[in-house]
Each structure stands twice: as structure tokens, then as C-alpha cells.
Amino acid sequence: MNEVRLIACRLTLREELAGSGLPGPVVEKLQRQYEGRVFEVEDLRAAIRAEKEVLEKLTASGAVEGSGELRLLSGERDNVDRLLDDFFDRKFHSFRAAYVKITGDERITGQVRAASRLRASIQTSTFAEVLGDAVTRKMLREYNAAGLDDWRKIVDIVPADDFRTQHRPRIGGYGDLPTVAQGDAYTALTSPTDEESTYAPTKRGGTEDITIEAIKNDDVGAIRNIPRKLARAAKRTLYKFVFDFLKDNPTIYDSTSLFTAGHGNLGTAALDATALAARRLAMIKQTEMDSGEQIGIPPKFVVVPPDLQKTAEDLVIPPSSGQYMPTSPDFLKRQIWDVITVLYWTDANNWYLVADPADIPTIELAFLDGNEEPEIFVQDMPNVGSMFSNDKLTYKIRHIYGGAVMDYRGFQGSIVA
DSSP states (O other): OHHHHHHHHHHHHHHHHHTTOOOHHHHHHHHHHHTTSOOOHHHHHHHHHHHHHHHHHHHOSTTOOSTTEEEEOTTHHHHHHHHHHHHHTTSSOOHHHHHHHHHOOTTOOOOGGGOOOOOOSSEEEEHHHHHHHHHHHHHHHHHHTSSOOGGGGGEEEEEESSSSOEEEEEEOOOOOOOOOOTTOOOOOOOOOOEEEEEEOOEEEEEEEEEEHHHHHTTOHHHHHHHHHHHHHHHHHHHHHHHHHHHHTOOBOTTSSBSSOGGGTOEEOOOSSHHHHHHHHHHHHTOBOTTTOOBOOOOOOEEEEOGGGHHHHHHHHSOOOGGGOOTTSOOTGGGSOOEEEEOTTOOOSSOEEEEOOTTTSOOEEEEEETTOOSOEEEEEOOTTSHHHHHHSEEEEEEEEEEEEEEOOGGGEEEEOOO
């Protein structure tokens, strides 16, 4: 029986010290004191509390301020980050326990005097900051795995250095070069005109809070869903921003709608083989500005609502070898297509063609300073703001980008009445 109690005490000692948050030398001291003997759990916990009180007095100074402020020993930040990552990855199942383990604020007060994990060290952070970092890491993993990346296929991505209007001039083409007879002078070519697309990066975002009540009540589901929901909202907003250029038929650089009869890129027929071939031919016959020469660039992407996905794929995806019939050639299936199904479109009839941006300008999308992913910021001032006035940690998500159509010639739309 004594052997069993020794084993139980050894396990208890290991668990209590691991979760105590005490620095290594103090943990070693308590381990030497209690290792190899039977003891009461409350005695060990009282000893841990006593060591924490001593540390708190040793580190107390006017420089220690803030709500739930941490002074982390070198290497401890990694342990804190790992603990919060495990919570969001469902490996650690209590946010309240994580908060207490990190801060030592066992009564969940949000006050620095209640947080016993104060250290003299090289790095100072707040619980709000380390949690914000964990939310950011989880959000970016979710953002990059959100499955709404088809917008990348039809845009050209560039960085923007500031919020000023971006100017994208584009000149027309020259006509055929005339022959020059022997001894004759070269004649001046007709200079092409130019047209310009403009846009400015715009901020998108909002705030979210984690209240002291949520921590104390251990609202695991609500807290754990924050990074996933933020990532989904940011990704969906960007996805819709790009595909709305097709759906909404906006006014573009020449002060007319993207799809018009004057642009030679507007049809009205429902999606079938005849209509698809006609719109493909219309794109190939688009002419260069000024020169009037056919560009000869075919579409690559068939962009459809969910209702037309099957129709589009039946039209353009080649059959497998088992279905191949050499006596029945299919012109459309011999072309290079990529079907994009836009998940949020509700109009079941309209469909579009888009050229490869590598062949002709389509949509340009600029991210401020090249930051393609959203950012998380924390309101971490303990004496002002939301923590002071409302007992909550406030986080801000921000995503900054802008864009515009560069050339209508890379688009065909069929707006079905």
C-alpha cells in the first residue's frame, strides 16, 4: 500500500509542478523537497502558493503594470504559444484552465495583482498579446485552407505601397508596318492612344471580443470558433470582391459596363454547346485598340453558378479513355478549359468566360505592402479601452486590398433574361 501511495504522490508532484508556472530553479527545489516521500496534496499546493508569493514580492515594482501582464522567462513563450495552439487545435479542452495556467489568475479577475506568474526576464507580454498571436496563427491556417481560392485564377496580384489611387495606363497597338522602298525615308507611324484603369486599396475588417465572463464560464466553443470564423469571413469577402466584377457588371475604365454590345462581349443565350462556341469565337475576334487587329486569345475559364456546374463540365471536360469515341469528334472538349463554380451566386442562368491573365490583362488585385493575408491587432492597453471599461479583450481583423478590371477584351458574359 505504501508503494502505491509513493507512485501516486510521484505522479501528483509531476503534474502539480508542471502546471505551477514556477521557474525552473524553484521547481527543482520543490522536487527535491517532496520527491520519494508520501505527502498530502494540499501541503504541496500550499508550498507552491508560498513560492509564488515570494516571487511576486521579488518582482513587484513600478515597472510592472497592466491587466494580466506576463513576464516570461526565455523559452517560456514557446510553451505558452504551444498551449494556446493546442487549445485551438482541440488538444487542450479548457480555455479557463489555459488562462489560469498562463497567468496564474486563478479567480479570473483580469488584474495584474491576481496574476502570480510574474517573472524577471528578457521578454514582457500580456495575455491579450499571446492569445492574439495564437488566434492569428490559427486564423491564418484556416484562411489558407478555407477552399475559396478560385479568384486567384482570373486575377493578376500586385503590391500597393500606399492608399493612393493606383493608375494602370495601357496603350493601344500599332498598325502593320509599311514597306520602305530603296532610298526612301521611313514614314512616321500612327501613335496609339491610351486608356487607364484606376482603383485604390480599401480597408476591410472589424472587431471581436473575448469577455472575462467567457473565460470564467469556459465558453470553449465560442472562443475556439473565433479564428475559424474570422478566417472564413475574410476569405469569403475577398472571394466575393473578385467575382462581383462579373456578377455585378460594373462600370469600368471607359465609363461603360464591363459587358456591353459595344465591347463585343455580351451574349444572352443559355449555356449550351452552341452558345459556348459562339462566345469563345467572340473573344478570339476581339480587336486591339487602335490597330484593329484581332487579338486571337481564347477563353480559358468557364465561370458558372452552382446550378450550371454539371452543364459546364459535361460540355468541356474530355471523356475518359473508356468513353472515347473516335467517330464522334467534339470541338469544345478538345479546347483547354477550367470550370470555376462560384459558390455564392444565386442567379441560375448567367455564365461567363475569362481569358488566362497570363495572356491578356483581366483583373488586377493589389494588397497593401503585399500582405495577402488578413492581420490581427489587439487592444492591450490595461488602463484604457475595452479591458478597462468593459472587462474584455478586443481584437481587430484588418485586410487591405483593391482592384479593377484592366481590359474588357479578356471577358465574355452571357446575361440570360
